Amino acid sequence: MTLASVADIRGARRVSPVWQATPNPQVAAATFRFMTLDAGNTLTTPSTSAGESPTSHDGVDALPAGGVITRVDSDFGGIRTWVALFDLIWTSQAIDAGVTGVTAIGSSTFPARDVDGSSNGRGLVLAAYSINSAPTFTVSYTNSAGTAGRSATSAQTLRQSISVIPLDSGDQGIRSIESVNITTAGAVNSMQLLALRPVGRFLTDPRRPGDRASAALERLNPGTMLFATYAAQVTTNARGSYIRTDIALG
Amino acid sequence: MAITSLDSLIAGLLPSYSFFKTGTAMKAAGLNYSFFYAAGFPGAATASADGINGAALTSYPGQLMFPSTVGGKEIRLARWEVLQTSSVGGLSIMDRLWHNSGFVVTSLSAQTLTTPTWPARDRNGATAGDGVMLAMEVTTTLGAGTPTLTVSYTNSDGVAGQTGTIGPIQTISQVGMFYPMALQAGDKGVRSVQSITSSATMTSGAVSFVAYRELASIPTASANNSIDRDAVSLGVPVVANSAVPFLVGLATAVTATSIDGTLVWAQG
Numbered sequence: 001m002t003l004a005s006v007a008d009i010r011g012a013r014r015v016s017p018v019w020q021a022t023p024n025p026q027v028a029a030a031t032f033r034f035m036t037l038d039a040g041n042t043l044t045t046p047s048t049s050a051g052e053s054p055t056s057h058d059g060v061d062a063l064p065a066g067g068v069i070t071r072v073d074s075d076f077g078g079i080r081t082w083v084a085l086f087d088l089i090w091t092s093q094a095i096d097a098g099v100t101g102v103t104a105i106g107s108s109t110f111p112a113r114d115v116d117g118s119s120n121g122r123g124l125v126l127a128a129y130s131i132n133s134a135p136t137f138t139v140s141y142t143n144s145a146g147t148a149g150r151s152a153t154s155a156q157t158l159r160q161s162i163s164v165i166p167l168d169s170g171d172q173g174i175r176s177i178e179s180v181n182i183t184t185a186g187a188v189n190s191m192q193l194l195a196l197r198p199v200g201r202f203l204t205d206p207r208r209p210g211d212r213a214s215a216a217l218e219r220l221n222p223g224t225m226l227f228a229t230y231a232a233q234v235t236t237n238a239r240g241s242y243i244r245t246d247i248a249l250g
Numbered sequence: 251m252a253i254t255s256l257d258s259l260i261a262g263l264l265p266s267y268s269f270f271k272t273g274t275a276m277k278a279a280g281l282n283y284s285f286f287y288a289a290g291f292p293g294a295a296t297a298s299a300d301g302i303n304g305a306a307l308t309s310y311p312g313q314l315m316f317p318s319t320v321g322g323k324e325i326r327l328a329r330w331e332v333l334q335t336s337s338v339g340g341l342s343i344m345d346r347l348w349h350n351s352g353f354v355v356t357s358l359s360a361q362t363l364t365t366p367t368w369p370a371r372d373r374n375g376a377t378a379g380d381g382v383m384l385a386m387e388v389t390t391t392l393g394a395g396t397p398t399l400t401v402s403y404t405n406s407d408g409v410a411g412q413t414g415t416i417g418p419i420q421t422i423s424q425v426g427m428f429y430p431m432a433l434q435a436g437d438k439g440v441r442s443v444q445s446i447t448s449s450a451t452m453t454s455g456a457v458s459f460v461a462y463r464e465l466a467s468i469p470t471a472s473a474n475n476s477i478d479r480d481a482v483s484l485g486v487p488v489v490a491n492s493a494v495p496f497l498v499g500l501a502t503a504v505t506a507t508s509i510d511g512t513l514v515w516a517q518g
Contacts, residue, residue, distance in 0.1 A: 005260055006260065169294050169311065198266065218265070
């Protein structure tokens with residue numbers, strides 16, 4: 001069933017994944033640098049160079065077909081934040097960022113969850129998760145039009161953050177990832193590359209805890225692995241915070 | 251078929267399309283800045299090489315993602331969420347109808363051009379140019395000079411010989427600076443352009459002239475605060491098939507500013 005009207009949404013069954021946010025923001029107002037939520041939302045680490053497209057992570061299962069986001073609410077203990085939701089399409093194995101040089105990847109075929117519901121990759125962003133260092137690097141990838149040999153260079157990485165990487169001229173997404181060249185070393189086995197589909201982002205206002213008014217109704221592909229991140233305006237302790245996402249399923 | 255009710259809007263909602271752009275330094279507060287050439291997602295556009303007569307556009311690498319045409323369906327903007335990191339006080343989504351290259355920035359002579367018919371994407375979905383504006387966009391940083399440009403154009407009613415002005419251009423304007431044209435009194439759009447004359451040299455650099463139509467705007471006065479507008483707040487704007495959307499910001503200071511956000515289109 002496709003949710004196609006107000007009545008459909010009102011009548012749909014709902015799921016409400018809940019995450020707890022425990023780490024402090026490492027940098028205030030770092031756009032593009034989404035702090036990962038800790039417990040309940042950690043990244044898996046595949047063991048092969050091809051990486052994997054997870055079907056569950058840390059207890060969160062993939063969504064069935066027909067989902068739309070009907071409401072997001074959160075409270076970050078009085079800290080103004082913005083919450084970004086992604087579909088976790090693919091993750092690499094741990095990359096040794098402790099030495100410079102090229103690491104071959106050869107990513108597995110992405111699931112058919114781009115903005116067109118295909119595996120071509122249109123609308124998928126390239127991101128890096130750096131655990132405890134800030135290496136610089138260049139990624140060789142194939143774009144969503146099927147052109148190989150494209151190049152994306154890290155603009156800013158930050159420890160304990162997810163950084164979206166600018167793509168080559170004119171590109172609208174990534175189909176596969178061939179290799180990464182570490183140009184400035186960070187820490188050993190400290191980095192993962194990610195393919196993500198941004199689903200939506202929502203401001204949380206400390207003056208209105210728990211409030212999220214906009215019925216954004218972002219559509220989710222079947223199999224979506226919802227992955228929540230946030231960025232904050234300050235580095236104040238955000239312990240005890242939460243994000244809850246209401247999703248209607250047709 | 252068309253989107254005529256909240257239900258039909260919901261039925262037509264597409265997955266959100268994201269963007270992020272790492273802006274570069276701007277020239278001065280109060281001026282406009284195009285993110286067309288800024289790195290990010292989608293990747294940066296490369297400047298037109300179409301020559302002085304330019305090319306009508308139905309797609310262009312570096313544009314914001316836009317739904318493919320589906321026969322019998324229209325497209326509307328249903329949600330826009332964005333944040334900016336420093337010095338962009340407002341953002342507009344523009345539909346890029348035409349652009350060119352080859353304007354000699356050191357010449358003080360009238361440079362003539364024969365523009366193609368615009369794509370049928372004016373305010374009425376026609377080629378007449380109602381609501382279509384013209385701007386000069388810097389594609390290679392300019393040298394010294396503060397000229398004013400005089401543009402001879404035909405307005406959207408078909409009246410030729412109209413005169414518009416652009417500028418004064420700021421000296422050493424950086425890539426992305428975007429200078430809209432003021433129309434002649436009473437005009438409401440540009441159908442074609444016949445000539446452009448600069449009052450003084452710009453010494454060096456390169457520019458494109460761009461015909462565009464504004465689709466929607468959003469205030470972004472507070473840095474690092476995500477702001478959003480739903481379909482109704484945006485006015486549920488109709489956007490013609492094969493639009494070439496790009497973003498223009500209003501500078502509140504010269505600081506390089508990055509933006510990122512999401513767009514949700516509805517097609518029904």
